[in-house]
Amino acid sequence: QVQLVESGGGLVQAGGSLSLSCAASERTFRNCAMGWFRQAPGKEREFVATISWNGDIRFYTDSVKGRFTISRDNAKNTVYLQMNSLKPEDTAVYYCAARRPTMGVSMRAYEYDYWGQGTQVTVSS
Numbered sequence: 001q002v003q004l005v006e007s008g009g010g011l012v013q014a015g016g017s018l019s020l021s022c023a024a025s026e027r028t029f030r031n032c033a034m035g036w037f038r039q040a041p042g043k044e045r046e047f048v049a050t051i052s053w054n055g056d057i058r059f060y061t062d063s064v065k066g067r068f069t070i071s072r073d074n075a076k077n078t079v080y081l082q083m084n085s086l087k088p089e090d091t092a093v094y095y096c097a098a099r100r101p102t103m104g105v106s107m108r109a110y111e112y113d114y115w116g117q118g119t120q121v122t123v124s125s
Contacts, residue, residue, distance in 0.1 A: 003024070004023070004114055004115065006117065007023075009119030013123070014087055014124065016086050016123070018086065020083070020119060021079075022078065022079045022080070022081075030053065033050060033103055033105045034096060034097065035106065035112060036049045037096075038093065038095070039095070039118075040089075040093075048094070050105040050106060050107060051070045052105050053074075054074075055071065059105060059107060067083065070082075079096060081094070086121075090121060093118040093121075096115075097112035097113075098115075099112055
């Protein structure tokens with residue numbers, strides 16, 4: 001079973017940047033499509049970005065296109081989310097998630113099988 005641990009959250013001013021990391025416990029991570037989701041207080045969890053096992057396919061929600069970049073380093077069993085030009089509306093708990101090996105990318109939370117504990121990102125205005 002894949003275990004995921006996020007890090008890199010924190011408090012930043014609007015316009016600033018943060019880089020999130022998600023470390024996976026298993027080498028099988030290398031065969032897993034990964035995703036980042038976020039949940040703001042009082043709102044449902046929403047899709048942010050997804051990346052295929054080899055990094056060739058990436059999708060983003062419209063609100064973060066051009067500002068966020070998802071990437072991965074399979075040698076380190078780690079996926080990243082670089083967040084630039086942050087806005088107060090980006091404030092949320094950010095979760096990384098993994099699909100079962102060989103499954104493709106997805107924007108649907110229910111299609112992910114493994115989840116991290118989340119990391120708080122707060123953007124002040």
